[in-house]
Amino acid sequence: MSTDNTYAFRSGPQSVRRRWLGGGVLLLVLGLGVPLYQAWDPFFPERTPQYDSLETHFKYGSIGNEDQQGMPYWLWLVLPRVFSDKLPGPGGYTALGLLWEKGQELPVGFSRKEASISLVSPNCALCHTSSYRRSETDGSPVIVSAGAGQRFDAQGYLRFLFECASDPRFNADVLLPELEKLHGFSWVQKQLYRYVVIPKTREALLKQKQHFAWMDTRPAWGPGRAETMNPAKFGFLRMPDDGTIGTAEVPALWGMKARPEGVHHWDGLNPVLREIVLSAAIENGTSSQAINRREVGASLQKVQDFLLESAVPAYPFTLDPERVKAGAAVYAAHCASCHGAQGQGTPQLIPIAEVGTDAHRWDSWSEEAAQRFNDYTRGESWKLSAFRKTAGYLAVPLTGLWLHAPYLHNGSVPSLEELLQPPAKRPTSFYRGNDVYDPARVGFVSDKPSVQRGGVTYTLFRYDTSLPGNGNGGHLHGVELPADSKLALLEFLKTL
Ligand code: HEC
Ligand code: HEC
Known part of the structure; x- marks a missing residue:
């Protein structure tokens, strides 16, 4: 376990200035700035969803990645209805192995943030949550946070979004009537969706598809596995595609307090837990500017605290x-x-x-x-x-x-x-x-x-x-x- 547990983020005047700027940054949904949003955003208080319970925070809190990974919530919700033919079965996103707890608005691994439009973005629990059932007819899976998530197909999820964006049906004429079945939109909001949200989201997803094209030259990940370092290498670390395959099983993160220092990642590529949490956030779209915001630093601290405190699940069947x-x-x-x-x-x-x-x-x-x-x-x-x-x-x-x-x-x-x-x-x-x-x-x-x-x-x-x-x-x-x-x-x- 690392002894360096502090999240140093800037505070004072800088963070205040950044909070105002942040309003604009926030709305660069998937990295695309739209001046219209920027003009509106200061009127909306910025709220990074956080929960008092460390476990609830891990499952549904924000890691501050909305500016790069945020999807307009209503649009995200409607995609599996319109493009159900692109999913491996019925049940919307759960067909990709996502876990949806009864009474929750979102599946485990997503947070929702209210800005001038509502945004949904993934967090660490998306991959790092396990579940098991005792039989095929068992209707209530036991969900284990900080687990070695074996059910969720991260690559399938990405490809679903990319395929939606590549489909000619991804346009306002098809999507708006479906959106209106879910939620009442004002005339102004409808114009926003028609002329900004839908086309810009499509454009951003197609750009990401381009960005991840290297995946198609490697064997599929399948549920419970992901590449975490090659996307960083070929993305923000600006290295050329070297043809390597870094696909890895999602590891369990529970009970970290009992781990000796330096035991992280399959090849030990970084021995310091705090650095892994920060770099995992960056890999999942949290920008440096976001990390400098007090609330995002506090959120990542909670994620780390949860990993240290989370319980190792006891074997639930009979032992001899x-x-x-x-x-x-x-x-x-x-x-x-x-x-x-x-x-x-x-x-x-x-x-x-x-x-x-x-x-x-x-x-x-x-x-x-x-x-x-x-x-x-x-x-x-x-x-x-x-x-x-x-x-x-x-x-x-x-x-x-x-x-x-x-x-x-x-x-x-x-x-x-x-x-x-x-x-x-x-x-x-x-x-x-x-x-x-x-x-x-x-x-x-x-x-x-x-x-x-x-x-x-x-x-x-x-x-x-x-x-x-x-x-x-x-x-x-x-x-x-x-x-x-x-x-x-x-x-x-x-x-x-
Ligand atoms: C897309 C799925 C995915 C998401 C989302 C994800 N991880 Fe991981 N994580 C992995 C995989 C796969 C590995 C193994 C990587 C390797 O070593 O090649 C890993 C490794 C780790 C490790 C090292 C495990 C160990 O043994 O110490 C930590 C810690 C970790 N992740 C934390 C996080 C945190 C914190 C977040 C959110 C900020 C996060 N992960 C988001 C898939 C994911
Ligand atoms: C010489 C050191 C060494 C010994 C001895 C050893 N292991 Fe391992 N074990 C490793 C290494 C290294 C890995 C990681 C290999 C990999 O994942 O490619 C590993 C991985 C594993 C895994 C996979 C863990 C996971 O989360 O998927 C299991 C299970 C395991 N060992 C069980 C055992 C058992 C049981 C024994 C005794 C019979 C044992 N090991 C003896 C070094 C060792």
């Missing part, structure tokens, strides 16, 4: 105490030297040649990228300076391991039972995005091509281990153990 005891000894003998006595992780970096897992993610990060990220915030009072290139993958924390599935940095092995088999016996293809838990294999159900949710059948994503970046080899620890030791170890691993 005898086996757990026997398994603890197997763990101590074969695993603890790297992963720590309680599975809390260690800062040990295991060279790729030794751990033997897929090297693409490791290769995608470089000295140069680290240097550029460290230089990126020069001149700010909250500098980033700890980015580095490391020698391998970290011996990652195993706390709450039962809910990390699929396993390894690229999510290439669906269950713990299969991870304890030699690579030749691990499945070469399986289905991701299922939220029904399989206590026997210790992971999510992965051999069914579809899943039922609320009586609706959703097609799942087929993961192919032969594609570049998807390799399921390596990490041979425990694969040679006798069958009874493996069973015992599996039982113990459920308790971490």
Whole structure:
């Protein structure tokens, strides 16, 4: 855990000036300034949605990224209705795996901010929230914040928005009548939507589509995985497309207080939690100017506080105490030297040649990228300076391991039972995005091509281990153990 927990943001006259300027910046929806909005905005108080409960804030608070990632709320809401043909099933955004809690206005992972138009933008919980169900007919998934979100398809979400914008139906004649079914708009607001909001949002989405075109030359992420560093490299760090594949499994972020210092990211590319929170915010569209605003600094502080305090979820199914005891000894003998006595992780970096897992993610990060990220915030009072290139993958924390599935940095092995088999016996293809838990294999159900949710059948994503970046080899620890030791170890691993 990092000891440097302070969020240094500017205060005093500067922040007051910025608040007024911020009104204008706010309305550069998706980075596009519209003078008409600017003229109006000072009359609207700026409110960055924040919640007292750290967990509610994590799920629904703002990370201050509205100027670059904000979508006009009503427009965002209407897209799945008009373009339902572009979604993998019924249920609007939930078809992409988003979690929508009963009684909430937005799915987990989004905040809504009122400016001269209402904006919705994503936050950290969009990817970092897990859920599980006990069976296909179980109608109430258990939602676990700060989890290794396995259901949400981040790339599918981006592509849905890009495809909407590329469709000729993305125009005021089609969208306005649909918008009016949701909300009463004044004559002036309708003109705003017709002549500014709709065309500018379309333009901005098409620009982002261009920006993310490099994704199409790599294997699909599928639910529960994302590229986080290549978008930064090819985007604001201004590096050319180097052809690398950095797709990674979304890691669990809970219980960080118990983690040793420096144990972050699959390859340990930055050991300081505060820097990772700040850089993750930047990667998700929070600008330097926004970070300098007191309310955004306070919001990011709350996100970090939540990660430190969030509870590790206990295994919810029956355990065999005898086996757990026997398994603890197997763990101590074969695993603890790297992963720590309680599975809390260690800062040990295991060279790729030794751990033997897929090297693409490791290769995608470089000295140069680290240097550029460290230089990126020069001149700010909250500098980033700890980015580095490391020698391998970290011996990652195993706390709450039962809910990390699929396993390894690229999510290439669906269950713990299969991870304890030699690579030749691990499945070469399986289905991701299922939220029904399989206590026997210790992971999510992965051999069914579809899943039922609320009586609706959703097609799942087929993961192919032969594609570049998807390799399921390596990490041979425990694969040679006798069958009874493996069973015992599996039982113990459920308790971490
Ligand atoms: C689009 C999905 C996505 C969003 C949104 C997202 N993350 Fe992540 N996050 C990931 C992935 C994938 C990784 C693993 C990256 C890697 O190492 O290659 C990660 C890694 C991390 C890590 C390092 C994990 C560890 O072991 O210490 C932290 C901390 C983190 N994210 C925090 C955040 C915060 C804070 C936010 C919001 C400001 C955020 N993330 C938003 C997908 C996401
Ligand atoms: C020599 C050090 C070392 C030993 C010993 C070791 N591991 Fe690992 N383990 C690693 C590294 C490094 C990774 C990350 C590899 C990757 O994701 O590509 C890892 C990853 C894992 C993961 C994936 C975690 C996740 O969130 O997906 C699991 C599970 C795991 N190890 C379990 C075990 C078990 C069980 C043992 C003992 C039988 C063990 N490890 C022994 C180094 C080790």
